[in-house]
Amino acid sequence: MLVPGSVIGILGGGQLGRMIALAAAELGLKTHVLCPDKDSPAFQVSAHHICAAYDDRDALDRFAAAVDVVTYEFENVPLSTAEFLVARVPLKPGAKALAVTQDRLLEKTFVRDLSIETAPFAAVDDLAGLERAVAALGLPAVLKTRRFGYDGKGQVMIRPGDDLTAAWHALGRQSAILEGFVAFEREVSVVAARRGDGAFSAFDVTENVHREHILHTSTVPAALTAETAKRARIIARTIGDALDYEGVFAVELFVVGRGAGERVVVNEIAPRVHNSGHWTQDGAVTSQFEQHVRAIAGWPLGEVSRIGRAQMTNLIGADVHDWHALLAEPGAHVHLYGKDEARAGRKMGHVVRVKRDPDVCANIPEEGC
Amino acid sequence: MLVPGSVIGILGGGQLGRMIALAAAELGLKTHVLCPDKDSPAFQVSAHHICAAYDDRDALDRFAAAVDVVTYEFENVPLSTAEFLVARVPLKPGAKALAVTQDRLLEKTFVRDLSIETAPFAAVDDLAGLERAVAALGLPAVLKTRRFGYDGKGQVMIRPGDDLTAAWHALGRQSAILEGFVAFEREVSVVAARRGDGAFSAFDVTENVHREHILHTSTVPAALTAETAKRARIIARTIGDALDYEGVFAVELFVVGRGAGERVVVNEIAPRVHNSGHWTQDGAVTSQFEQHVRAIAGWPLGEVSRIGRAQMTNLIGADVHDWHALLAEPGAHVHLYGKDEARAGRKMGHVVRVKRDPDVCANIPEEGC
Known part of the structure; x- marks a missing residue:
């Protein structure tokens, strides 16, 4: 400690x-x-x-x-x-978390071996392998490099009728994974913390909207049944335990089906604090960053309850030029990263807006200080 | 800007x-x-x-x-x-704020000249002056150096029957001020921000409890009539305007009398962020530190509303050794200052506890994110 x-x-x-x-x-x-x-x-x-x-x-x-x-x-x-x-x-987190999450094929295999659903996938090592994978999974599908991809980089969407050779070359003819298309209703994530001794704590499930493969907004609470939200947390805990994880991590999930048929499918694991957890800075009692520090320090994990309904919006590239208007917006929490150049697609900052949540108000203990 | x-x-x-x-x-x-x-x-x-x-x-x-x-x-x-x-x-703040607040005699005179009540006071430049001041103000009273005092340093309490020569020597025979005793009900402070163009914003009035001349707890809301709280804010604004102030400052006040007879008396002005404003880090939408930065940057001032009832407790000296227990307390926000040696009387950190305030819950707008 x-x-x-x-x-x-x-x-x-x-x-x-x-x-x-x-x-x-x-x-x-x-x-x-x-x-x-x-x-x-x-x-x-x-x-x-x-x-x-x-x-x-x-x-x-x-x-x-x-x-x-x-x-x-x-x-x-x-x-x-x-x-x-x-x-x-x-x-902390240890090398195992890196080894598993650096390779999309290892990661998907690891999750599937925990009996947790993922998008259908197949390894692709050459053009013939791509043809076999497409025959097995169907199209549309996404061809992704096994390693070093983020924010939509290192991936090619293949639609019915597309030329497989072109796709294979577009990706640079490197070891890849083909992921079958998941017709999801929404994307959500669980940001959770685990300590070396197994203590675990997850923030409320967050609903994420992407634009051009980059996270645009994260909103809590996510529009999920209580049962699905619970299942998402259990998945996160199962993954954290299997990785002997220490620190904060995120599990990105697709929500598939509706109502009683609603279920979640793991998309990706991030062995680190995560953009979809930024709302916790102003919308939860403890931020994901403090939680990560507590977890890797071996300290008691912090209280994760929300203080309201929260929405985080990323400031990408030129969005950051609105900084003055955002500072003038009552109650908007502006976070800027100290980057000089507002290049297109670059994460420059984010804003968190917190609104009253009658459920949260009812849950906070009323006794005096 | x-x-x-x-x-x-x-x-x-x-x-x-x-x-x-x-x-x-x-x-x-x-x-x-x-x-x-x-x-x-x-x-x-x-x-x-x-x-x-x-x-x-x-x-x-x-x-x-x-x-x-x-x-x-x-x-x-x-x-x-x-x-x-x-x-x-x-x-920012400018040199005027320093000149006035560095000298207790100038400060009290400045406040009195704004028609704002202070403790009765008199300048003391020698032993004869001390005798005259005691005759005018009565005892008990506090003899303070005009300059460089803080946290109870540079002051001597004089009670009826005490030896004035001893008091004068105890203070080091330097330019001083004698302050008449104020029989206060409680001590409060207003932490406020002013921008160069006159924009002004004050956090809720805070009630402060000292131990051995060092702030122990700050609690919001303070137990004050709405009228007294309003008067306290007006005093802060009047002082800020008169100083052409830029940044966050604190006005420490004594609350005298009760009920309809309740009034406030200015004790001290601090031209800076203030220990009694630390609760804003976790208990208000904007912290006093962010507010200070916004004010000196010429940026829009932040929203100052509370998110609950808050209490800040200082960790003085050995108090900080409780850090682990405090981290384990649900919802306690622990702030440590990175100081190595926990000397007696040294401010090592603070804790902020925030509880539900039904009034606050009722005031937060309910519309969705």
Whole structure:
């Protein structure tokens, strides 16, 4: 268990690392950030950082020597980096979470082996394999690289009649997975925390809307039956346990069917704090960032209840130019990431709006302070 | 008006500077901290700092050149420092707020000249002056240094029968003020923000309990008539306007009398974020730290409404050793300042507890997100 004053090392200096660092600071912890990008947003809020490549062993050695635990903000930390660090300092979440989630085929297989439903999938290693997979799963389907994809990158939609050779070349002829189409009603996610000893806590299920493969809004509560919401949390716990997970993670799910036929299908696991959990900063008693810090510190997990109905909206690219109007909107919580250049598709910040929820009001204990 | 990405310079690296820096970061602003103490808590959360004395002109020159605006976390910034900086970069709040609040005699006179009631007071420059002041105001009374007092330091209580010569020597024979005793029912404060163009916003009046001259708890709402609470806010606005104030400030008040006879008497003005406003971090829509940043940036002031009944408890000295139990308390918001040594009387952190307030629930708009 960490004590206040300990140093959390963070691999990755983007907005997630930045918000982890800010949450750690509120709890009296220090941070140290390693990232190859000299303009890393997280560098701005941490007294110490190392600007170096993830495979720079001298830098990793210095980093490991300066911190009490290492965590990460992205799932594409090279496994060799993770293994190098693990030999020197605790890594939380552990290397297993990285190994499973870095590879879409391993991840889907892992989930299916837990008897949890996923989209139908098949491995694709060459054009002949793609033809076999299409014959098995049908079209439309999505061809995805096994590794290093995010926000819609590294994937090609294949519709009936499309040329398979073209799709295979578009993806760069690398090891891939074909995922069958899921006719979902909506997309939701569970953001949950697990401590090394198995303590588990999940925020309310969040409903997510994407635009051009990038998260646009997250809304809680999600429009789900209580039973489906419960099932989604159980799935998250099952996955967390199977990964011996430590920290916050997200499980993205498709909601399929309606009413009594409603069910959830796992789409993806993110072994880190997640964009769909940003609403917790202003809409829950504990934020996902604080929760992640508590979990990796071995501290008691925080209270996850909502303080209202919440909606998070991402500020992508030029959206951030509305910052002044957003600051003027009563009750809008504006979060900006300290990035200079508002490039198209770049996550620049987000806004959280919290409204009254009569159910929440009724649930808060009334006794005085 | 600042734009996101601008740099706020902070004089003083204690917990207040630290929490200003954290709030600035959430809004996409950078910070730069100047403080003579190499172990400054604020250094931990800011990429840039200068460890130098406040009268080190080379350091101040570098500091001014690196920031877009300067603010401060304590009222004892030397006036020569303030004037040196003002010639180079905007200082917010301005030098006038420092000049008035650094000197208890000037401050009380300033407030009285606004037709706002203060404790009875008299200047004391020598022992004979002390004798005259005691004859005029009666005893008990408190003899305070005009300058550099805080948390009960620089003051001597004089009770009937006490030796005036001893009191005068105990204070170090320096320019002083004698303050008549105010038989108060309770102590409250108004934490408010004012922007350069006169925009003003005050958080709900807070009720404060001190232990050994150090703030112990702050509770909102304070037990006051609506009329008295309104009067307290008007006093804050009058003071803010008279100081051409920019930023967050606190007015500490004594509540005297009861029921229809209830009134408030100004005790002290703090030209900075204030310990009695820490509850806003978890109990109000906008925290005082974010509000201060918005005000000095020239940005729209944030929504100040409460989200419940809130109580802030300071963790002084060894209190902080309870950190683990506090983290385990459902819904308790723990804030630690990153200080190593838990010396007696040292502010190490605070806890905010927020409970349901049926009035607040009724006031939050119910429309969906």
